[in-house]
Amino acid sequence: MAALVSCCFGCCGDNNRGHVTLKEMPTVQLDTHHMGTDVVIVKSGRRICGTGGCIANAPLHQNKSYFEFKIQSTGVWGVGVATQKANLNQIPMGRDPRSLVLRQDGTVYHNNEEKNRLPANSLPQEGDIVGVTYDHVELNLYLNGKNMNCPASGIRGTVYPVVYVDDSAILDCQFSDFYHPPPQGYQKILFEQQIF
Numbered sequence: 289m290a291a292l293v294s295c296c297f298g299c300c301g302d303n304n305r306g307h308v309t310l311k312e313m314p315t316v317q318l319d320t321h322h323m324g325t326d327v328v329i330v331k332s333g334r335r336i337c338g339t340g341g342c343i344a345n346a347p348l349h350q351n352k353s354y355f356e357f358k359i360q361s362t363g364v365w366g367v368g369v370a371t372q373k374a375n376l377n378q379i380p381m382g383r384d385p386r387s388l389v390l391r392q393d394g395t396v397y398h399n400n401e402e403k404n405r406l407p408a409n410s411l412p413q414e415g416d417i418v419g420v421t422y423d424h425v426e427l428n429l430y431l432n433g434k435n436m437n438c439p440a441s442g443i444r445g446t447v448y449p450v451v452y453v454d455d456s457a458i459l460d461c462q463f464s465d466f467y468h469p470p471p472q473g474y475q476k477i478l479f480e481q482q483i484f
Contacts, residue, residue, distance in 0.1 A: 341452030354470035363457030370450035433468035
């Protein structure tokens with residue numbers, strides 16, 4: 289018993305013998321190394337303003353990912369998924385095969401083709417929350433927690449959450465602690481080492 293007590297107190301002493309430091313997991317946020325030249329990222333990597341796009345710092349490796357965007361100020365904006373090779377200075381996105389995005393007018397574009405459209409009475413407004421699900425095949429959209437039944441697909445390769453703004457738009461990204469619960473089977477974005 290004395291050996292056990294000695295071992296426990298020995299691990300906790302000032303010399304840190306036997307102490308294992310736990311590595312803190314990184315936080316999913318907008319990646320300032322992958323953004324347009326006139327983009328401004330603030331609020332610990334959660335708010336975008338300026339002109340251009342930005343991808344998140346974590347790819348969508350898991351089977352079913354969910355993330356949200358809050359429209360703080362309207363203007364020209366888009367949200368969705370993109371590869372690291374997407375042109376983050378080209379607004380609006382969705383003009384090439386490297387991005388699949390919902391635009392502020394309710395259209396979903398990929399490779400310069402309209403893939404779907406939100407119902408006419410469901411265009412996102414200032415203060416609204418746009419939820420995005422992605423399952424490696426299909427992107428789907430939610431407005432204030434309600435499924436818009438607006439699936440779109442076609443993008444290939446490793447994708448990341450993407451957001452772009454212009455014309456005074458300001459959007460906040462929510463990669464955890466969501467405003468609305470993720471749909472059944474979907475969860476926050478996990479870094480690859482968190483999956484295994």
